Amino acid sequence: MAGIEIRSLRKQFGDLHAVDGVDLSIRDGEFLVLLGSSGSGKTTLLRMIAGLERPTAGEIHIGGERVDGDVPPRARGIAMVFQSYALYPHRTVFKNIAFPLEAVRTPRKQIEEKVRWAADMFSITRYLDRYPRQLSGGERQRVALCRALVRDPKVFLLDEPLANLDAKLRNTARDDLKRFQRRIQTTTVYVTHDQVEAMGLGDRIVVMEHGKVRQVGTPQEVYEDPVDTFVATFVGQPPMNLLDLRDASLPAGTLVGFRPEHLLPRSVFGPGEDLRTLRFSVRRVEYLGSDRYVYGSVLESAAPDATVIAKLPANIALAIPEGETHEFAVPRRLLRYFDAATGLRRPP
Amino acid sequence: MTPRRTLADREEVLGGVMLAPALAYVILLVGVPFVLAIVLSFSDATAGSLRFGWAGLRNYAAILADPIFLRALRNTAVVTIGSQVLVVVLATAAAQVFRTTFRGKRFARFVLLLPWAVPVSLAAIAWTWIFDSTFSVINWTLKAAGLLHGWLYWLGEPGLALLAIIIVQAWRIFPFATVIVLAGLSSIPQEIVEAAIVDGAGFWRRLFQVELPLLLPVVTVAVLFGVVYTATDLGVVYILTGGGPANTTHVLPTLAFQRGILGADLGQGAAIAVFLLPFLIVVAIAMLRLARRAEVGAR
Ligand SMILES: Nc1ncnc2c1ncn2[C@@H]1O[C@H](COP(=O)(O)OP(=O)(O)O)[C@@H](O)[C@H]1O
């Protein structure tokens, strides 16, 4: 087991800065999620850690050992799960899982034991004699995890391993993955573009954009205290509302941000609470079972047409007629302030 | 726009029309001679007369008792198998080289394809010079390098002559096979190769346990082409050795030509030419099956 240190890491493809100066310190045994939209450089960063891509500049240390440069993937003590799973189509599940062990010339009997142990862990023992094409997406994903597991790696690298599964399966697979990682306690770097996955899995989340790290923090920190408007709108669904309320008490060019679930009818708050009331002109109400999404605009806003979303839990039964203006409010302690020009966080 | 259905709309008719020339070609220039050859092999026809008598299996009995024929049969097998083994090894190696990027790759690829574009007869004549008993560049080079002490009479000794034929046949198929293997390699998903790298497999393990098994269907088809090409080729052996010395390097096509056309015994020539057919059919079916099985395993 080992932590990973990354210092000023860069990767250029021609003119494109795919990874543009990343510093990261990944703790031993940590589950770290790289979160970012497509093309933000997550895969490139992961591949540099794996040794499949050579950094343009910077350093990578795994378990205290410097590995950028000429240390080949097999000597880095890593195991990787690819987005496509990259199973060997001409080998049975057993032979797939055994492959990394054969590569280091493990004795036959030990291979057999190890493969059965791993297959048992992911309940795929029944499929050991099948070929990858005879498996469902979820089963293939588990085979790929098994193949990574048997190497006893110091670090797991996972590139969107759940992206190819259907939504229902993804939830259970996520849970399995988290339990599995808790059990073996191996340092894990997990790439995803799905913020729900990131929030659910990560001990910490690294939010990336254009090859740069925007924020590193626990899911709670990233959600509650985003460092800039990018993180604020990227994490959370629906995203944080950002408005210029032209508040005289705030410096000019300040955006006020609040989560949709914090914008509630004025009447549901208790009398003692310090509130920022907003006149909410309701355009449409979406009933989603456990929640209601209320779409509309805030009359105090500098851009009165900008869509604002409120998310009302089902226990608020209050009727919200469409086309009318209602008194809504947000507790002041939940407001976040950003500089409109730079997007960066401002003290209240 | 015409409101009525035109010929282009009527796929069943259009298909027939477009297929017709190819069909006519195959029937007239492949089918008819083929049937004729089979019929001739059961006859006592000769080139000198129009007489055509039923000979039953007599031609076949005659050639099977003929040591020259048996030798030619063995030579055909040796040349075909030998050249194909050589081709598979060389083409795989060459494809590995051509997969990397290096300066002058385009030019190298152009040169690689040349043997394929050169007419067989022309190439074979060039090779006779390379293997010439006096001027053989191979001998001179080996001598200059100090590797050769006697002198090799390439086309004068049966064993060496056969080796020479294998080399030329391999040289002829090699570009085609390389191109096919290259195409096959590029169809292997990059992530699978990278998975093997991460899993700790070195170059040879990757080659033999991942890439070659995945290439199997493609390589099988390439070899099948090579087998048919080589086993039925007349030109190379005819020009290189003419079947000599002393009828020791004949392959079935050259022997058939010698007996049937030069020797005017059409019946026996046809029997020799047709003899290989059942074997080739069996080989073709077996290889296509193998290719399909490997492919199903891969999907
Ligand atoms: N081998 C490559 N050659 C050129 N550009 C690349 C290569 N790999 C990735 N890129 C580019 O680098 C950027 C980051 O890619 P990637 O790391 O795959 O992003 P992500 O995984 O976050 O979607 C993208 O713009 C992508 O097009």
Ligand SMILES: [Mg+2]
């Ligand atoms: Mg990616």
